[in-house]
Amino acid sequence: MPELPEVETIRRDLSKHYLQQSVIGTQIADPRLMSLSSLHAWKKRVHGQTWMELQRQGKYLQVVLASGERIVFHLRMTGQLVILDRPPAMKWRMRLRFQNAKDLYFCDQRRFGEVWLLSKDQPWHNQHLPGPDALNELTRKKFGEILAKRTTRIHPLLLDQRRISGIGNIYSQEALFRAAIRPTRQAGKITKAETTSLFTALRETLKAALEHRGSTSRNYRDAYGRVGSAQLLHAVYRKGGKPCSRCQKPLKSIRVGGRGTVYCSSCQR
């Protein structure tokens, strides 16, 4: 669910409420999220620690505590972090109580989301270094290097967080449509001009989505529990069979790398 624009929207919302605040109580409703022994350690290390910074890398959200230890969230498909003064209607997995702020609820229908507590210098990625953040770190030059000589298809490559972090199945498809490139094109065979066009398309797609506070197709909510409006901008995502907004021919729906993918076979080459 949440890709870069959604996670960034949540990060900004949470920053307004919780910076310089500290957690004073933690409840776990889903033991899958955290074991009892981990919760014990969590309480000792997190409670009373001031939230100094909220950072994002790709789809990861990181809270830097005064101790230098960090809380890292990944929302996966359906995770939500919502600020409320009473429990939400839906099931929640974790609740954080704050000294001088409203409670924070971690809700997550499919329960794929995760939370970690990391010591001062412990990396939050296990084996694979995540690639440059699609908005904050990726440059045209780096993008060219990532695509060069690669035989993999462009859509799965854009989704590979080890190459570039933050892009998911919505914005990859939308950017490819905007750049008029087929999702199945071999990455290494994309021309210089097309690479520039795709780089620009990615930035514009992600920025526009951020300005619209993310895309809500179903589960996504911001930290106030509100839907985003970037879905109104979608040209292809989940629009298979509908007429292309540019040429009116029906959009094609295929599977690429196991992901549902929609494109225009006439506009995208």
Add this chain to the structure above:
DNA sequence: TAAATCCTGTCA
């Protein structure tokens, strides 16, 4: 490169 896996819910 693809399929299975972790889950719950929706839609045809």
Add this chain to the structure above:
DNA sequence: TGACAGGATTTA
């Protein structure tokens, strides 16, 4: 009832 869903890892 089966297919599919915004993610990512592991296995074959």
